[in-house]
Every structure is written in structure tokens, then in C-alpha cells.
């Protein structure tokens with residue numbers, strides 16, 4: 394048995410980390426405890442973040458929404474602010490794992506796992522979210538796009554934790570869309586996913602676009618060429634086919650047991666075509 398600490402505040406957390414150097418933090422444990430059981434990790438001690446109030450809750454702060462890193466996916470789904478402001482994130486949370494995984498797993502855990510298939514990542518990339526990192530000495534914000542540095546890798550410094558996720562309050566988006574293609578409907582990691590935000594004016598012309606794909610590269614992929622292709626033009630199926638071709642050139646899918654690269658490239662483009670049905 395290794396020691397497990399359950400701090401009730403950030404100051405208790407820093408004390409626990411000082412007492413147990415090399416300890417790993419966890420929230421829901423749906424990634425970390427699974428890896429530990431499989432023998433992939435052997436931390437000398439564990440620190441559970443679940444009881445720390447400072448890491449929980451959803452609130453509006455000026456032009457931003459602050460989402461506590463230790464909020465579970467189920468808690469976020471139940472939040473009126475999340476439902477009304479960021480339906481693109483809600484759509485991703487709804488298809489993340491099973492009800493049990495959503496009850497245990499947290500937003501912070503999903504981001505710190507930094508899987509290219511992590512479902513909350515594409516919406517938060519498209520929304521230009523920031524993460525707030527905490528140490529005993531300071532808090533520091535950085536764009537999520539810089540925080541995730543590779544598959545399973547983040548810019549989290551040793552001894553720091555992810556405290557919260559800051560989302561600019563979306564304004565003007567007429568479409569917030571997330572779609573995930575998996576090998577089955579439930580409990581499947583994405584083979585390809587797409588988060589898309591569009592601002593389309595009354596004449597059907599796209600004024601702004603933000604697109605982010607999951608599972609088609611070492612991290613979430615964005616494609617500014619595809620976004621630029623849509624802007625200032627009438628949103629139509631032929632235009633989306635043009636943008637899809639640019640996205641298919643830009644992505645660099647991996648091959649794993651779930652799908653080959655060519656299939657992922659094709660689906661990455663095809664997911665864009667769906668946007669024609671939504672405007």
C-alpha cells in the first residue's frame with residue numbers, strides 16, 4: 394500500500410507535495426489508476442484532488458468562463474452556464490466514455506492526459522481556451538494550445554497543478570458543433586473528431602471560423618488554411634469540399650489498431666461537410 398493524501402485545500406496540497414516528493418496527483422483516476430494497475434506507473438505516493446474546493450465550480454468572470462479543473466464531466470454537463478455558453482463542449486462531454494467515466498473523470502485529468510483523442514481538447518482549442526497553472530508561489534495562465542506539447546505531454550512544470558480552464562465567453566458564433574467518429578457508439582475513443590465554430594451572417598457568408606480535429610496527429614490539429622478558405626464566402630457544400638481538401642492535406646494521422654491513416658484523413662475532411670446541414 395502506498396500513501397494516499399486527500400487534501401481539502403490548496404495549502405494542504407502543497408504541504409502534502411512537500412511531504413511526499415515524487416507523489417502524483419490524480420482527480421478521477423480513470424486514466425492514472427488504470428495505468429498504475431497496468432504497471433505503467435509506480436508513484437511513491439498519490440494525492441487526490443477531489444476534495445479541494447478551489448479546483449471546483451463554474452463561474453463567469455468578466456469576459457471569461459472559469460471551469461475548475463477538478464469538475465467532473467457530469468458536473469460540467471449539468472451546469473447551465475456551460476450548456477448555454479459552450480454547447481460545443483457539451484456535445485463533446487456527452488460522448489466522453491460511459492456515464493461512470495463521466496461521473497469520475499475530470500476536465501483537468503482529460504487535459505493533463507494530453508491524448509490526441511481526448512474529447513474535450515478540440516472544443517477547447519477551437520474556443521481558444523487558456524489553462525491556469527498553480528504552484529505554491531504563483532498562478533500562471535497560458536493558451537491550451539501551448540500547454541499540450543505532444544502525445545501525453547504537457548508544459549506542466551514539476552510541482553505545479555492545473556487549477557482551472559478559462560474559456561473566452563463565445564460571442565457571435567452561429568454554429569457550435571462537435572462530432573466524434575468512433576468504432577462503436579459507447580465507450581470508444583475517437584478515431585477522428587471535429588470541433589467547429591462558425592459565424593455565418595444573414596446572407597449565408599462565413600465571417601469567422603475556428604476548426605480543430607482530434608486523433609489526426611500527435612496533438613489536436615488546427616488548419617488555418619481551411620478556416621481562411623471559408624471566410625468571406627457563401628457557406629455551401631462545394632466550399633466545404635474545398636476546405637475539406639485543405640484539411641486533408643494538413644492532418645498527419647497516426648496508424649493504430651483502430652484505423653489507418655488514409656481512413657482518418659478521409660473522415661477528417663468528411664466531418665467538415667456536415668456543417669452544410671447546420672446553417
Ligand SMILES: Cc1cc2nc3c(=O)[nH]c(=O)nc-3n(C[C@H](O)[C@H](O)[C@H](O)COP(=O)(O)OP(=O)(O)OC[C@H]3O[C@@H](n4cnc5c(N)ncnc54)[C@H](O)[C@@H]3O)c2cc1C
Nearest residue numbers: 420421422423424425490498499501502503505511512555
Ligand atoms: C473505460 C474508459 C473510457 C474512456 N473513454 C474516454 C473517451 O471516450 N474520451 C476521452 O477523452 N477520454 C476517455 N477516457 C479517459 C479518461 O476517462 C479521461 O481522460 C478523463 O477525463 C480523465 O480524468 P481523470 O480525472 O480521471 O484523470 P486522472 O486519471 O485522475 O489523471 C490523469 C492524468 O492527469 C493528471 N492530473 C489530473 N488532474 C490534474 C490536475 N488538476 N493538475 C495536474 N495534473 C492532473 C494526473 O496526474 C494524471 O497524469 C476513458 C477512460 C476509461 C477508463
